[in-house]
Amino acid sequence: MVDAAIRSGTHERECVFEVFARHLPGGRRYGVVAGTGRLLDLIADFRFTDAELEWLRDNEIVDDKAIAWLADYRFTGNIWGYQEGELYFPGSPILVVDGTFAEAVLLETLALSVLNYDSAVASAAARMVSAASGRPLAEMGSRRTGERSAVAAARAAFIAGFGATSNLEAGRSWGIPTMGTAAHSFTLLHDTEEDAFRAQVAALGVGTTLLVDTYDVPAAVELAVRVAGTGLGAVRIDSGDLPEQVAAVRRQLDALGATKTRITVTNDLDEFTIAALRAAPVDSYGVGTSVVTGSGSPAAGMVYKLVARKGSDGEWLSVAKRSAHKATVGGRKFPVRELDEAGRATAEVIHVGEPEAATSRHRPLLVPLMNAGVPVERYRGAAGTALAREHRAAAMAELPADALRLGRGDPAVATRYE
């Protein structure tokens, strides 16, 4: 497209592209925007290396004029968007990219990859956080998603309210609290379960978490307290019928005097099994596969669409496609969240063409994210990630109470174009 647009002389037309989802996946009631902070740095650093340009030339993918243009590429436009951690609904323009056609269209795949994956994880994770009713959750799913996506997933789950991750690189890159765990292999490595527990307590102290289901759970619980004492931090259960198992382990720990020892569970949990454990004496959850794969919806369904451009006369023009069931709404959008007197969200109002005058009942949703190709500092790095987590909590507090229901339903607030 860039090649053909350069030849037709249209590549420098000023354009507005928007990222939005046509619907929320799987009958969910809200989505959580994530990936934005990560995307800003990826866009700022987006360049073509000599090796890449050479490959494009050798394989005649584009012509020499396009190669020369790509060699100088860097994004110089402006980007607005929903603050990371914000909720979204069908049609919410979560990212607005303003630049020439060629510089903006080139970002389509990168922007969608990041926002589709990270928002899918955050949207699933936020429901797990609600289902856990205040008990802490740790993300432990690195092994169930691509090796780089694992770091992004840990970050997205943290923004959605998870308390920690087992992914150390996410701790290093994004300042997310990390936690470790011992696998069954650590127990099997040692001559006896007792040797394994002693080795772990020697390295990590009695505050550590011992895995008690390698062989026989009651025997392991008894052994764990004998080795670490009643000050043992926690035991982890990774198999079996959890509500039953957890109650039995709690009774046993209490009988042994380890009344402060916590119980953490990790057996293929998702938002529904977490909710089913509400009445069980669980102290924390470790979640793997379901959170890093978006719990049934591994891509958020975001698309990147041209909504306005300047014509040959220099005037702005709204554009839209009319494809069956996939028509788009042309024109630059100015979304606000409409709130009632109690501060509860009642609608996603998307003004087309012009912003409306500000009122106390309408919270504007777009913030500037990149100015002339430079990311806004406040949304970057560990500080930006922590800010996104806070923003998500504040935005969720505006939701009507029944939005947190796990069952399928309509979006918690309706979208209205004005």
Next chain:
Amino acid sequence: MVDAAIRSGTHERECVFEVFARHLPGGRRYGVVAGTGRLLDLIADFRFTDAELEWLRDNEIVDDKAIAWLADYRFTGNIWGYQEGELYFPGSPILVVDGTFAEAVLLETLALSVLNYDSAVASAAARMVSAASGRPLAEMGSRRTGERSAVAAARAAFIAGFGATSNLEAGRSWGIPTMGTAAHSFTLLHDTEEDAFRAQVAALGVGTTLLVDTYDVPAAVELAVRVAGTGLGAVRIDSGDLPEQVAAVRRQLDALGATKTRITVTNDLDEFTIAALRAAPVDSYGVGTSVVTGSGSPAAGMVYKLVARKGSDGEWLSVAKRSAHKATVGGRKFPVRELDEAGRATAEVIHVGEPEAATSRHRPLLVPLMNAGVPVERYRGAAGTALAREHRAAAMAELPADALRLGRGDPAVATRYE
């Protein structure tokens, strides 16, 4: 675990870890191993940088002895596995890692991330290839998975039999044929659809594929043939009721004399919608979301388990956990595919402890992949990727005919331990 094992003096015990899946996801009948060729290089290059070691030290994640050990880390063991492109069934030991506990346990997350994601994509893609009955498929889903996973997905889909990808980096890194497409934004950029078609034909020749559903399909088809002539390569349809739409477009193209112009369709396809188009005059398919997200099963469910280790007496010992519903089979495995006289697969036979004597009816499944930390050249890079694609075709030819049914069912061949 590495830290605690170093302290307990067990970190250098020789160990055998295996990667396998407890079951095939979603009632599928076979799985396709992918990721192996990519994983070998990632393992060979796996090192800890100074910045990473410093972070581990500053955050007191592990002690100084473990930091020193990590600073010198490189994998020096041996790896065997199923050849990339091989089929797998429940329990198939698709990767066997032989090394000290510490050097082998450290690879767990990396090995599982790569194999779980890539095999999930390949397993879904292979069903789409069967459903397409010989018509070519292109992978176009980069925007619906993490930005690095996108490259891996293109590679895995190619191994499973897709013919091309829209991901240029996958072309550059792995030698996969690439193809491009014009988006609706390219049409909307131009003052008229005719300007857009003329620009595209000028850049890419009449053999290009014109997207005909931005406004009105019959008008666009008429325009496309008028602009490009009856030698137009193809038209693409990305919306609407495809079986109906495709037949109408075929009739129109034929009436216009464009009898050789192909029709490609791309509207949220998966293996089921592809099968539903068998009777329609489609020439090729472009598949996005469903292939890069494993069509409902985005992780292959592979686990990494310790199955044997040397004891303090230097003797090998089989080990296994006994957790409820998650028990493992201890001991080193030697899998073969049992074939009948016609060369059809009849069972996955896993010999535990000792290999069996070779026979013509038993195809051994393990090949050496890494020797003393060095990857076997034959499975690397573009050549290894092409080889994996060929191997997948040969392995699928051994399947009983009803294994290709799309409906849910038991594994196409049963697993037997001997």
